[in-house]
Amino acid sequence: MVQNDKFTFIESALTERVQSQRLRSLQPLQPIDVVHVARSGQVLLNFSSNDYLGLSKHPTLIAAAQQYTEQYGTGATASRLVSGTYEIHQNLEEKLALACGREAALLFNSGFQANSTILAALLDRQSLVLCDRYVHNSLLQGILASGARFKRYAHNDLHQLEAALQQAQQNYSRILIVTETVFSMDGDCSDLDGLIDLAERYDAILYLDDAHAVGVLGQAGMGLAAHRAGVDLVVGTFGKAFGAFGAFVTCSRKLCDYLINCCPGFIYTTALPPAVIGAIEAALLLMPTLESERQFLRQQSNRLRTELQALGYDTGASSSQIIPVLLGTEEKTLSLSRWLDKQGILATAIRPPTVAAGTARIRLALSSCHTPEHLDSLVAAICIWDNINH
Template sequence: MFKYAFIESELERRTAREQRRRLRPVTPISAIEITVDGRRMINFCSNDYLGLSKHPAVMERACEFTKRYGAGATASRLICGSLDCIHRVEEKLARLKGTESALIFNSGFQTNISLLPALADRRSLILSDHLNHRSIVEGALLCRCRVIRYRHNDMDHLRTLLMRNRDRGYSRILIVSESVFSVDGDRCDLDALTSLAREFEAFSIVDEAHATGVLGPKGMGLACGKPVDLALSTFGKACGSFGAAVSCAAIVREYLINTCAGLIYTTALPPSVIGAIDAALDLIPEMEAQRIELERKAASLRSRLQALGFDTGASSTQIIPVLIGKEAETVALSQWLESRGILAMPIRPPTVEQGKSRLRISLCAPHTEEHIERLVDGLHQWTRKGV
């Protein structure tokens, strides 16, 4: 029997359904322009919301930390990889977030799949928003406890579930949500969520991946200043680098250091990445003008797309879905835009539910009015085609 038969079969199945994922080499030109297959594209897919991946100060400090500390951390933080620069960046983040402490992890996905199993045991209950990121879903499954996905952003449903389960003998209850939902671009009702967590003595865990740098006081996220037990920040989006961190009480940090496998059993982030994070955290609080302008551009783009007849859902952020519905039509629209030098990738099943395929537009501060005009014009031309 051919031992790779199941692999071949799965790839053939995905190819037949036109759902086979492929990696396309790209070359960055600027914060919002890339070369794909030899063609220059305006990039509306990137999460580099403030354009910091190309900021001179971010790149310079990455080089500076490399020269000082070397190319790699060389070990787990629990062995000899906990470089003093990592501790200083954690302290800086905690000050900015207004929390007792912070703990850096290697990525947002790694954080979620290791954080939840460290906090929950088999007698726990996890209440997770229905549209949470796949990393949260996977992390919850690894806990081997009961997981209930409450209706998206429905705090009444969450309250009902908390009331129904409060006296069922669970060791602890964890409420998990994104603050800005990564595919729909809408916001969690954090005031209601934290109020419910307090009332029912549940842990509140909020993933700020798409809010960090862009929203909240000094760009420190929507959970900043709110009574959230654990707030996850990522550094690979608006911060322009890589990695993630949890902001929390000091006792929670100590607990995670002792229980979180994703921290204990992996080599620490390289100094270059820590340097880039350090510079980004210096820059972001002073970028209020860019945040205001990005919010204005996003509101304007949503209005213009709606005027063309496109559904942008409940988006209120720089993430703007262009809901199409049919998978084939969504792919065709993406290809139409790409032929005109605009990269806007289709998001389709299994990432979203059947019938909810869409383009996910990621608007960034460096996008000019001309870039946005080209996107709107491309979409307008598509509607006139009557495809």
């Protein structure tokens, strides 16, 4: 009897990716400074990093990470409920809660882990989730894992969201509204006032992913959802503007206690290592002092959007440091990305299934360490490519 190769599905999947120009591969880089990397001997100006304030190379964070390693060791050695909760973990959570104007905070090991496991812990099969169509994959994974019923409303369309809330008259165990404050692929923002109003009027739990706002926007840079009454649960990350690693959730004390006892992704994983805690502590201390950097980042983002739009490019509804250059097809997007690469600029092509079919793009992510001259180089390179291809 002839048996089929048990891994033919892999060959089929990879072949399909090649044919649709969606095959991805890892490209190792060597960081040089905040906005420059080296790859295969070439120095590239990086417009694809989430290091929005340049803190990953900040000497204060590096020194704190080294100090915490010397004092506490390289690993936390256990999960939080066993013996992995050091005083430094708890102290950091208290400081985060205070900085965000919340009763409690809880550390997680990554934003993906937080979203995919917290939602599964909050929901059951009798729950209903209403989520924005553009939410991050980690949120979708958490919803799917829960087995809850879910509906996706049109992007930032609160009229459609309210219509779905009005129709949700069944005996659901609970209703969650799930969205992001700054959308990772489009750089636009949610209407927080409208979301809070709907959640309160329809008695829904409001869950916000604040990952790309934390450090950049809001009071003292602690995110758009910080200090906002009516928001039930906020997830933030440290791997972006904080320049470190890991994630956190802020919420009520009771909800925090529930997650400590009922959230598998928190219960069954080793705690964040001391070096990471040290770096986060240092970044948190710096945050209130970085308003000029945040203002400069906003100015640079506004300038780049204006110049790209003047060239005829669609930057969507972006209003943040994330600026998509919407090109539509995979072929065109890859062409621009490769051209920029030859000009010494790293600007990664974002293709389906990360974004919807027909919306392939270059996703530009700015840092406060990008200079006006860096933006000039980027715009000039895009302008040349545009002239060559039109």
